[in-house]
């Protein structure tokens with residue numbers, strides 16, 4: 736049995752067995768781990784606050800037979816405000832699902848942990864939490880090696896100014912030249928403002944990633960692109976943000992922070 740101390744973010748928290756909770760915790764050095772918090776559903780359990788969705792905690796784990804168990808710890812930040820607004824909760828849940836999917840089978844990398852730290856903090860504070868969530872997933876994809884090609888035409892490599900079509904087939908923008916246009920059946924037009932926002936998202940240091948201002952038209956255009964790009968790269972339909980369109984149709988049980 737090995738003792739391991741690490742800070743970590745709760746990315747998912749499920750009731751497990753009788754009064755336990757199974758947690759997915761994103762750590763800087765061990766990546767995304769599954770850890771059992773025994774008895775954490777009990778009101779009296781000292782582990783209960785360490786098992787709340789989105790919380791950042793200092794954990795003491797013991798590691799036995801290739802499994803992590805939460806033994807003790809302290810909450811650093813609970814981000815309680817996130818669950819007080821459906822928009823913030825949906826935004827955080829969407830980004831957390833993408834981070835879980837991408838880090839589940841990736842080698843541990845502290846960049847993912849740091850990006851999530853900036854993301855969850857910004858979602859908790861922002862008036863545009865859903866846009867923050869979507870942009871964060873683009874940066875995550877880029878950090879994992881799946882950045883879109885938006886610096887120049889992805890067919891002829893010539894510079895593109897102003898607006899441009901984004902081709903999902905070439906995973907990049909294409910210029911208006913006739914020889915490049917023919918590949919653009921599956922494309923989406925990106926405005927100059929959207930391209931500027933995407934370039935910022937792909938290149939800014941994490942500390943300045945969410946320091947931008949946008950008009951509603953850019954948010955709308957960028958959001959359409961970001962959802963399609965995420966779906967294309969992850970080959971998966973993400974539905975947490977649908978909660979905002981159809982709040983009565985979605986099963987909320989997965990988003991509950993506590994056991995009862």
Ligand SMILES: [Zn+2]
Pocket residue numbers: 888889890891892893909910911912915
């Ligand atoms: Zn071209």
